[in-house]
Amino acid sequence: VSTNIRDHEIDWSNSIFLSMQFEVGRSGKFNEFLTTFLKCLSVDRIEYVENWYQEQTDQTEDAEIGDWVVQRRCPHLRADLTKTGKVDDDGILTCSMHDWKWDLNTGRCLSTSGHPIRSTKIDEVTDAVLREAS
Incomplete structure (x- = not known):
């Protein structure tokens, strides 16, 4: 020493x-x-x-993707979901990095157990809060 x-x-x-x-x-x-x-x-x-x-950490900033506010970083390998994430009409988020999927209504990972995601559907209340924050 x-x-x-x-x-x-x-x-x-x-x-x-x-x-x-x-x-x-x-x-x-x-x-x-x-x-x-x-x-x-x-x-x-x-x-x-x-x-x-x-x-x-999963305590990253949130970001808007389509009609949703989700955590910016993918729970799998931390890809920036504003660049790799796509949300379909059913509220399923797919990260194109490894094709992992989440049900944004529940936050549940559909590709494996664990790895939930933080998500909120943008509505009039959410939209008002976002406008105040910016």
């Missing part, structure tokens, strides 16, 4: 853990955040990782 500090090492996971021979075990889930922290001990790397994690 002191050598890494002295040398201003920015990837401790490789310099410490891969240079040692030992056995470990864990109870519970893999701690992705700790491992990422140990790989990113520089300003440039930590900025990159913070931006990457921010993109992975």
Whole structure:
């Protein structure tokens, strides 16, 4: 550890853990955040990782697609649905990136279990709220 500090090492996971021979075990889930922290001990790397994690959250901004307001990022692989999403007349959103589909009336993913989407049909009330926000 002191050598890494002295040398201003920015990837401790490789310099410490891969240079040692030992056995470990864990109870519970893999701690992705700790491992990422140990790989990113520089300003440039930590900025990159913070931006990457921010993109992975489903709490992105909402966007209008057709008559719907949906979360902008696809729950599958984070594609920008304003570019890859199409809504048909039945309220089914398809992301052209991998052809995943959602029922916007319920938010349920039709392609696999899980991966719901945030969606609201634009009506007069929604339209008024959107106009106020802009």
